[in-house]
Amino acid sequence: MLNSEIGDGQATQMVLRQRDRIGTGGLGEVRGGSIAAEPAAVLAIGQTPLLPLHQFARRVGLPDFVELWLKAEWTNPGGSVKDRPALAIVRHALAEGHLTPGKVLLDSTSGNIGIAYAMLGAALGFPVELVIPENASDERKAMVRAYGATVVTSDPYEGSNGAIVHARRLAADHPDRYFYADQYSNACNPAAHFATTGPELWSQTNGRITHFVAGLGTTGTMMGVGRFLKRQSPLVSLVAVQPAESFHGIEGLKHLPTAIVPAIYDAAIPDEQLGIETEDAYAFARELARTEGLFVGTSTGAALAGAVRTARDAAGRDEPAVIVALAPDGGGKYLSTELWG
Amino acid sequence: MSTTGTVTVLIPAPLRRFTGGESKVSSGGSSIAELIDGLEASYPGIRDKIVEDDGEIRRFVNVFVNGQNVRKLDGVATQVKAGDEVGIVPAMAGGSVA
The missing domain is CATH 3.40.50.1100 (Rossmann fold)
Known part of the structure; x- marks a missing residue:
């Protein structure tokens, strides 16, 4: 098969x-x-921390009733x-x-x-x-x-x-x-997130999560976590982040309108799609390093940019929210880029 | 423009919508800045994808002259001459094209 x-x-x-x-x-x-x-190495995979971004949230001007959390996937043994x-x-x-x-x-x-x-x-x-x-x-x-x-x-x-x-x-x-292995077409990719990442987020937020924000690359994270969270509560909003344009520098993410669309992708899963400029992704990654001391990669910067936009919308509506952004990897593999320049 | 000949420019897939699908085009100029101006004249809209408003190369873009990153040379002031090959590559994660 x-x-x-x-x-x-x-x-x-x-x-x-x-x-x-x-x-x-x-x-x-x-x-x-x-x-x-x-x-x-196998034993160390998964059960990653969910980190509250209090200082970062204050820095970007969010009120206390809008919570921002980061799923620290860089703590996996392979670093992502x-x-x-x-x-x-x-x-x-x-x-x-x-x-x-x-x-x-x-x-x-x-x-x-x-x-x-x-x-x-x-x-x-x-x-x-x-x-x-x-x-x-x-x-x-x-x-x-x-x-x-x-x-x-x-x-x-x-x-x-x-x-x-x-x-x-x-x-x-x-x-x-x-x-x-074909990660773009392999159903085990979203299934892994349905079986592990999704349940971890639900449990770590005690079911309080209102928004899940993740970048689209293979789209496996959003498909798997998204399906799990929707099954727990249809009220959870799924926010997908893509590069705003086809020529971009957000490692691991795809501009789907111009990419080979992964076979595992179902456009009906995300509730919202946000386009993020590379420069904004880099700026948020740097901001996180300076305010929280968390050293993340470019795609995490993009997820944060999407999470902040989502958070400001919620704040503008005076609506309490528990927003989780997924951080795919750390910043160390980007030291040779201009991200940290 | 003090061009003395044509330079071959390798265009990455995401920017080929500006060049009618061409992966390799010719442009003139004696520096990278002039070369990019030349590209803009032929393919309107491409300039903003490569450089910032101030003319500096965007953070995530690498421009190579004969395989050497111009950031390690003189940036957009790096000289080019006829027969040179210039590559424009999004910095997926830094890296180089030698």
């Missing part, structure tokens, strides 16, 4: 079973003794939210016999899921090959190689679409060599 043929429900059940078996990581699970054989879908994709592929001994996991990435696959490949013992646009930073490529994975670079002028096309060609030319 191809990944794209897996129904959402089926993939979700698979991931839920995995979660029951391995937990979403954390010491509590280890004490339970049932997953002693799991590698450390992508550890979650990567684990679900790998688990499913191993369980279903798609990733068999001798096969190489292949995918296209601008960095984060590549790091996650490379980490899991090292921990669980399978080879990983990643197509990364040549203009991705040297630190990213070096991180992937540090875990022992192979990097294939694609044309920098073609961006992430070019990397996708390159990976598809490799997979089609060598079907016996590769398991093509």
Whole structure:
């Protein structure tokens, strides 16, 4: 069965079973003794902190009745939210016999899921090959190689679409060599968020969450978390953030009108779409570093920009709100960019 | 414009809507600033995507001359000559095109 043929429900059940078996990581699970054989990197995935942004909220002029929270996905062992879908994709592929001994996991990435696959490949013992646009930073490529994975670079002028096309060609030319993980079409991607990120947010806010703000890249986070939260309460508002224009510098996010639209994307899930300028994303990332001491990446800056816009709207209506923005990664992988310049 | 010949400019996919889909165009000029002015004359609207109002290159954009980032040279004042290849790339995460 191809990944794209897996129904959402089926993939979700698979991931839920995995979660029951391995937990979403954390010491509590280890004490339970049932997953002693799991590698450390796997155990550390998930159960990330939800952080209140009191100082940042005051800085941007929000009243006390509008709360701003940040889901700190950079605390995953691979340094990003992508550890979650990567684990679900790998688990499913191993369980279903798609990733068999001798096969190489292949995918296209601008960095984060590549790091996650490379980490899991090292921990669980399978080879990983990643197509990364040549203009991705040297630190990213070096991180992937540090875990022992192979990097294939694609044309920098073609961006992430070019990397996708390159990976598809490799997979089609060598079907016996590769398991093509295809994060953009793999139902395990949103299913991981439905099974872990969504329930964590609901529990961490005691069901008080009113708005969930996340950037769209593969769209897996918004699809999975969004479906879970809507099931808990249809009143939760889902705010999707995209770059305002096709030529942008917000790592990991897609301008969907001009991108290859991921197969897992359902345009009916988000309640609202916000376009964010690259300069604003950078400015909010810097502001967070200076006011809260939290060092985040460009896509977190974009999510914050969307969250602040949402928060100001709520404040303007005198409406209490509990707004959660998802922070995909930390700022360290952007040191060679002008983000911190 | 003190152009002495044409420079090849590599256009990234997101900006090709300005160049009629062309991934490689020719422009003139003796500096990056002049080259960008030349691009704007041929492809109206493209300039604002590459530089700020003050003419400096936008933070997330890297401009390369023969594989060297102009930020490490003289910025928009970096000289170009006929036969040079100039690349415009969004800084996905920094990086370089050598």
